[in-house]
Amino acid sequence: MKRNWTLTAKIALFSGTFLLLSLMSVGATLWISWNLEGGAAAVNVAGQLRMLSYKVALSATDLDDTQLSSDLQLIQDNLVLLHAGSPSRPLYVPWDGIIRRRYDAVRAHWQSLQPRWESASQAHPVPREEVNQFVTQIDAFVRSIEHRLDFWTTVLHAFQMGLAVLVVIGALLMFYAAYLFVLDPVGRLSRGVQALEQGDYSARVDINTTDELGDLAIGFNRMAGQLQAVYDELEERVRQKTAALRTEQQRLAALYEVSALVSKAQSLDELSQSFVQVVRRIAGADAAALRWTDESARRYLLLASDGLPAVLAEEEQCLMSDTCFCGQAQHHGGPQIVQFHRLQPEGRALPGRVACERLGYATLLSIPVRAQQRLLGEIDLFFHAEQSADEAQHALLDTLAGHLAAAMESLRSAALEREAAVSQERAFLARELHDSIAQSLAFMKIQLQLLRTALQAGKVGKIEQVVSELDVGVKESLADVRELLLHFRTRTQEQDIEPALRSTVQKFELQSGLSVDLVFHGHGQPLDPDVQIQVLHIVQEALSNIRKHAKATQARLVVDSLPRWRFVVSDDGRGYDPEVIAQDGQAHVGQQIMRERAAAIGGHLSIEAQPKGGVRVTLELPEFPAAASARATRNTEISPYAT
Numbered sequence: 001m002k003r004n005w006t007l008t009a010k011i012a013l014f015s016g017t018f019l020l021l022s023l024m025s026v027g028a029t030l031w032i033s034w035n036l037e038g039g040a041a042a043v044n045v046a047g048q049l050r051m052l053s054y055k056v057a058l059s060a061t062d063l064d065d066t067q068l069s070s071d072l073q074l075i076q077d078n079l080v081l082l083h084a085g086s087p088s089r090p091l092y093v094p095w096d097g098i099i100r101r102r103y104d105a106v107r108a109h110w111q112s113l114q115p116r117w118e119s120a121s122q123a124h125p126v127p128r129e130e131v132n133q134f135v136t137q138i139d140a141f142v143r144s145i146e147h148r149l150d151f152w153t154t155v156l157h158a159f160q161m162g163l164a165v166l167v168v169i170g171a172l173l174m175f176y177a178a179y180l181f182v183l184d185p186v187g188r189l190s191r192g193v194q195a196l197e198q199g200d201y202s203a204r205v206d207i208n209t210t211d212e213l214g215d216l217a218i219g220f221n222r223m224a225g226q227l228q229a230v231y232d233e234l235e236e237r238v239r240q241k242t243a244a245l246r247t248e249q250q251r252l253a254a255l256y257e258v259s260a261l262v263s264k265a266q267s268l269d270e271l272s273q274s275f276v277q278v279v280r281r282i283a284g285a286d287a288a289a290l291r292w293t294d295e296s297a298r299r300y301l302l303l304a305s306d307g308l309p310a311v312l313a314e315e316e317q318c319l320m321s322d323t324c325f326c327g328q329a330q331h332h333g334g335p336q337i338v339q340f341h342r343l344q345p346e347g348r349a350l351p352g353r354v355a356c357e358r359l360g361y362a363t364l365l366s367i368p369v370r371a372q373q374r375l376l377g378e379i380d381l382f383f384h385a386e387q388s389a390d391e392a393q394h395a396l397l398d399t400l401a402g403h404l405a406a407a408m409e410s411l412r413s414a415a416l417e418r419e420a421a422v423s424q425e426r427a428f429l430a431r432e433l434h435d436s437i438a439q440s441l442a443f444m445k446i447q448l449q450l451l452r453t454a455l456q457a458g459k460v461g462k463i464e465q466v467v468s469e470l471d472v473g474v475k476e477s478l479a480d481v482r483e484l485l486l487h488f489r490t491r492t493q494e495q496d497i498e499p500a501l502r503s504t505v506q507k508f509e510l511q512s513g514l515s516v517d518l519v520f521h522g523h524g525q526p527l528d529p530d531v532q533i534q535v536l537h538i539v540q541e542a543l544s545n546i547r548k549h550a551k552a553t554q555a556r557l558v559v560d561s562l563p564r565w566r567f568v569v570s571d572d573g574r575g576y577d578p579e580v581i582a583q584d585g586q587a588h589v590g591q592q593i594m595r596e597r598a599a600a601i602g603g604h605l606s607i608e609a610q611p612k613g614g615v616r617v618t619l620e621l622p623e624f625p626a627a628a629s630a631r632a633t634r635n636t637e638i639s640p641y642a643t
Contacts, residue, residue, distance in 0.1 A: 005210065054135065068117070205217040254278075254282045275404055312356075335394040535621075538619055541593060545590055550573025
């Protein structure tokens, strides 16, 4: 059974073997060093025996008994020490057969000399030859030890050389193992990663191990395969998305073109003709027609066409919805495709179908034009070739038809707004003329009748009086016309309320010859332009009433801006009695207009009048009139030409 060695097991086995060999070599070296150290100590002790032997032999007769016994005991102790050894020093004789025999010879000779040395004297000394023989035996013993130590030294050197070789071989083997087990697999993985980074998703790593790096290589190959599959799928998706985006770009360009076209069109004819040209080019049609219908969607009028043969355009200027396949009413649903060659006539032949087939058209694409669920017409696209259904193109054409409908409604709304604005301006002009010039003309008409009567009666004094009054009336009419023209041109634009009021007061002073005391208090929040113009009109109307009716010598305008805007117009004229005017039903039209303007901007207008006490007109605005009153002004717009 194949054994799967992991990378950890391989490294542990290699390292353990190398460690075991290293420990064995170091242990052997230490053991040999111990023996060499012990043998060297034994040589020293043996050399001490020689020295003691000569010392005892040369001075045995001169020494006292105590010293002699001490030396002899030292020799005996050294011989015992050589035999037993001492692990503490260390001291150890490297015994072998030769060393053992020579030690026995030394010990035997010593045992024969020891009694004789103990009993030696000057008269009977130990012969010198025996001492030399004992020393010679000791030398032989030492040489045998030294010879043995030379052997162990050689062995130690051999072990040291072997250890050095083991270190070198171990380093080489470790590097080779690292390359074989780690560096080479990691290098293959690194090259595979670089290939992936460069876009080569077909790169794979060769697997020749069963360890963790082999598992990593298997995972890398699996990942590379998945990336290649994803990349291929993404490429296909990118191609599809690119084609879809290209199509969407074309559609967006078409929408932008149509949007720009409908925004620039100033008339219905311009819009319809330009639209059919653009939609024909976008759809790739051979001809295009835009038909507009009435409220009942029964009659279709040819509003514009492009590429449509003149004979067909002439025949289909006005059609009923059920008389032609070239323009069928679409009350429900979206675009519809009509294939002419597939239609089988039933009953009477339809002239529209006959005309379309005669002109070579095979397909008609009809797109209804709707606005707020109301059918306005349809766009007909004619193709010589047979066309199949394309939902995306149909959606685009339906969207373009919606833009067309919105543009048509916008043009219609703009036309209605212009008519309403003209009507409103005419009403305001009529009211202003009625309140000023018409009244003066009515007065002069009465004076003319009086003048005619005076002429018939020959009353010269009366004639001069009537002529004077007519002169005054003409001057007042001219002043009214001049005032209207000046008021028509009054605009606030971007200037503040203060310079606008000063300009209004200057015009009043020039027209009336009265001086106006203009006073401003505070610097409040600026007024909205729509609010500001209404305030100016109210002030103008109040000043105009002073000029026309008050017969005042001086007027005053006080403006407070804090905490809210407040405008007070007063005079020292003759004033009037409001109750008398109310009983007579003579409600002043100018006052009514002023109240309407104040209500439009959310303000409050009060008029205080007393007979022979002047008139005081006060306009107070809300604390924050800028936004809300501006919206109210736009919704209830009063013509700026009114005064």
